[in-house]
Amino acid sequence: MGDLLLTDKEATGLVIKDTESSHVPRPRWAAVGRVCSPRKLMIGALERAMQRAWGLHRSAQFRDIGNNRFVVKFSSEGDWRHVMKNGPWQFDFNVVLLQDYAGSIRPYDMVFDTMEIWVSVLDLPMDMMNRIYGELFGGWIGKFISADVDADGLAWGKDLRIRVAVKVDQPLLRGINVKGSEIDVEGTWFDLKYEKVPHFCFDCGRLMHPDDVCPAENEEVKQHWGEWLRASPRRNHKAPAVARPSASSVSYGTRSHASDNWGRGGVTIRD
Ligand SMILES: [Zn+2]
Numbered sequence: 001m002g003d004l005l006l007t008d009k010e011a012t013g014l015v016i017k018d019t020e021s022s023h024v025p026r027p028r029w030a031a032v033g034r035v036c037s038p039r040k041l042m043i044g045a046l047e048r049a050m051q052r053a054w055g056l057h058r059s060a061q062f063r064d065i066g067n068n069r070f071v072v073k074f075s076s077e078g079d080w081r082h083v084m085k086n087g088p089w090q091f092d093f094n095v096v097l098l099q100d101y102a103g104s105i106r107p108y109d110m111v112f113d114t115m116e117i118w119v120s121v122l123d124l125p126m127d128m129m130n131r132i133y134g135e136l137f138g139g140w141i142g143k144f145i146s147a148d149v150d151a152d153g154l155a156w157g158k159d160l161r162i163r164v165a166v167k168v169d170q171p172l173l174r175g176i177n178v179k180g181s182e183i184d185v186e187g188t189w190f191d192l193k194y195e196k197v198p199h200f201c202f203d204c205g206r207l208m209h210p211d212d213v214c215p216a217e218n219e220e221v222k223q224h225w226g227e228w229l230r231a232s233p234r235r236n237h238k239a240p241a242v243a244r245p246s247a248s249s250v251s252y253g254t255r256s257h258a259s260d261n262w263g264r265g266g267v268t269i270r271d
Contacts, residue, residue: 029080090198171205193231
């Protein structure tokens with residue numbers, strides 16, 4: 001309202017009771033998304049690309065709601081679940097963040113700063129291949145969502161897979177330095193890999209740059225992140241039989257690094 005001098009009617013406003021707002025129509029299977037790009041969103045191009053990347057069985061409707069945000073309405077519950085559970089996604093080399101449809105929040109006020117992704121912790125001892133360690137690792141990496149474990153809480157794959165919500169404006173973590181106590185200096189380093197990780201910067205490890213500027217821009221030594229952080233496509237026994245193409249995943253460069261123990265801090269685990 002700024003400095004406007006309000007009329008009596010404007011100052012009184014419109015009173016809406018809960019009972020009146022509780023029956024508003026809402027789409028059944030919908031999501032709100034944001035394309036993390038410095039360029040203005042072209043909704044038509046996004047619609048064509050995402051329909052293809054998502055491999056939808058039925059068509060979906062897209063609507064631009066400003067600030068590189070959009071609403072997508074799916075025509076089936078299966079399509080909606082597939083898209084919400086199997087991210088991350090990207091469009092034009094930019095990460096596409098999705099949230100459940102929240103009709104009561106103004107689009108501009110919606111916060112899109114995390115991305116759900118499967119993270120694999122490599123080469124763990126058998127005692128750490130379970131849900132308990134999945135929660136510990138996941139909680140350190142970001143926000144723990146779930147772990148790929150059986151009914152007994154045990155992981156039977158080669159690596160421990162954890163579904164985590166990670167901050168997109170923070171560098172991807174390259175490993176976990178697991179320590180037995182806070183005074184343990186050395187610790188044991190376990191490499192991390194990310195499934196379907198969208199385009200990220202090899203200089204600073206971020207999926208999006210704060211204010212569109214790479215924090216590592218002026219650093220002399222660059223490329224501390226690289227292709228090695230990508231997990232190779234995994235055959236998931238729970239996946240539907242229909243092949244679903246994923247969005248292209250080319251990154252800034254192709255140079256690859258061997259992983260070194262350059263992490264700091266880490267997880268402290270007590271017996
Ligand atoms: Zn960067």
